[in-house]
Amino acid sequence: MTRLFGTDGVRGLANGLLTPELALQVAKAAAAVLAPESRNARPVAVLGRDPRASGEMLAAAVTAGLTASGVDVVDVGILPTPAVAFLTSEYDAALGVMISASHNPMPDNGIKIFAAGGHKLDDDVEDRIEQFIAGGAMSFAATGDRIGRVRIADDAAKRYIDHVGTAPENRLDGLTIVVDCAHGAASVVGPEIYTAAGATVIAINAEPNGLNINDGCGSTHMDALQKAVVEHSADLGIAHDGDADRCLAVDATGAIVDGDEIMAVLAVGMKESGTLTADTLVATVMSNLGLHIAMREAGITLRTAAVGDRYVLEELRAGGYALGGEQSGHVVLPQFGTTGDGVLTALLVMDRMAATGRSLADLASVMTTLPQVLINVKVSDKVAVALSKSVLDGVAEVEGVLGDTGRVLLRPSGTEQLVRVMVEAAEPDLARRLAEDLASRVGQV
Known part of the structure; x- marks a missing residue:
């Protein structure tokens, strides 16, 4: 069986690769590994999703798989992925499940799983879950009063908002921010949190309808945010992805500030x-x-x-x-x-x-x-x-050209059938030429 878990959960075309049947299997296997049967009390799972339409279907399947395994489900609705992670700890749950494909286009979806805390x-935990699925050995089938129950958590958003609101030490009064919510999960809580902290907030792409998530907006399409920041003479812009676990920025001139620069700041x-x-x-x-x-x-x-x-996170x-x-805007504290x-x-x-009283550009x-x-x-x-002699020779040639003035990296995508070719060099034209030559070799394999 091809490995289901990629860089960040199980992800694919909703109702294509990622069917309700698979979602149910993943949920039952996750319950078997992370929430084994307890004779004293039913374990609890937190379940959230982003606004994409297929999330309704997949959340229903995950709920069925968890409750059939004797797990109570705390449904927190549409919230960012980090909110689901936080609430998994907050509600003392055995596991958390987020239905989202993050920055991927609307037709895709995914299942992200969190352990206790x-x-x-x-x-190795992902491997154990996959082994349960491949072997057809699911968790015990609950019957009667052992079947899990579902509770809608009306206080979930407030708990997350209150938690995140404690992070800044200074009021943000006087700052004007444009926030691109990508028609995603940030639409639910992002503008409210920034406003409560004192900022003047201009929200764009904050009207999710299930079909428009990441559609020409958010952290993978920065043009609209750059334009809006300049038009509104804002101090900065913030771009989220569909599940709001990443952040890219735009300074007052409209220049992009990526995850590396944010980490440096x-x-x-x-x-x-x-x-x-x-x-x-x-x-x-x-x-x-x-x-x-x-x-x-x-000195860092x-x-x-x-x-x-x-x-x-493992290194942290x-x-x-x-x-x-990460450069892509995932920042962990x-x-x-x-x-x-x-x-x-x-x-x-x-x-x-x-x-500091300094601008973001500064x-x-x-x-x-x-x-x-x-x-x-x-x-x-x-x-x-990865095994191609032509590609390996190409990498060696690029490294020879760059020496210690740049670097080259080939990385297979964890979620798509892509190989990412990255070249850094002192001169942009050289970086482009070397990357295109190497990409051509990769494409011929």
Whole structure:
């Protein structure tokens, strides 16, 4: 059986790869691994989703699988992924389930699973869940009064809003922000949280109808936000993805501030305040070389992890570090949460602006981004690409050209049939030429 779990849960075309039947199996297997039968009390699972239409269908299947396994379901409705992780801990649940495909287009969907405490699953736990599915051995079938019950959690959004609202130390009065909610889960709580913190909020793409999530908006389509920030003379813009676990920004000039730059801003501020544990930031192999240089100059150690915020989390937990994240905008602060949280990240960026009186552009200037070209190449076999002599020779040739002035990275996507070709170099034209040459080799495999 092909591995179901990718970089972030089980993801695919809703009712194509990801059917209600599969969702039910995943839920029953997750219950077997994370919420084994208890004779004293029924275990509890928290269930949330983003607004995409297929979430209704898949949430119903997950609910059926959990309750059939004797698990009570606390349905928190449409909320960001980090809210579901937080509420899994808050409600003392055995597991949490988020129905979302994050930044993917509307036809896709996914199932993200959290263990007790709201922690993402280790690879071995995912493997055990897959073994249950492959072997057809499900958790015990509850009958009679052992069947799980469903409760709608009317207080869920308020609990999350109150929790995140404690993060900024300064009021945000005087700051004007444009927030692009991607017609996703941020639409439910994002503008309310920013307004409560004192900011003047202009919300765009905040009218989800189940079909428009990530459609030409949000963190994967920044043009509308850039335009709106300039038109409204705002201090900054914030772009979320469909489930609001990531955050990208736009400064007052309309220039994009990516996840690397956001981490640089927060890391320097935390080092100054003495809250950056061991003066260490955790990033991924995809982070720009400019972040490495900036952190070295700031006296901050940069540790790298594999791509995926759960791998960042593993490194954070192993070292007890206080800040980590990805270039894509997943930023993790273990003091406040167990997963990337785009709303929290935005609050802390604005908190830094309020504390220093500096613009976002000025704060982000601590880092100079090296020209980076990223090309997504559609492939039929990611393994064959990794073993291809032509591709390996191409990588060696690029490394020979760049020396220590840049770098090259090939990474298979964890959620799609893509290989990502990334080249950084001092000159953009050189980075583009080398990336295109290497992408051509990948595409020929």
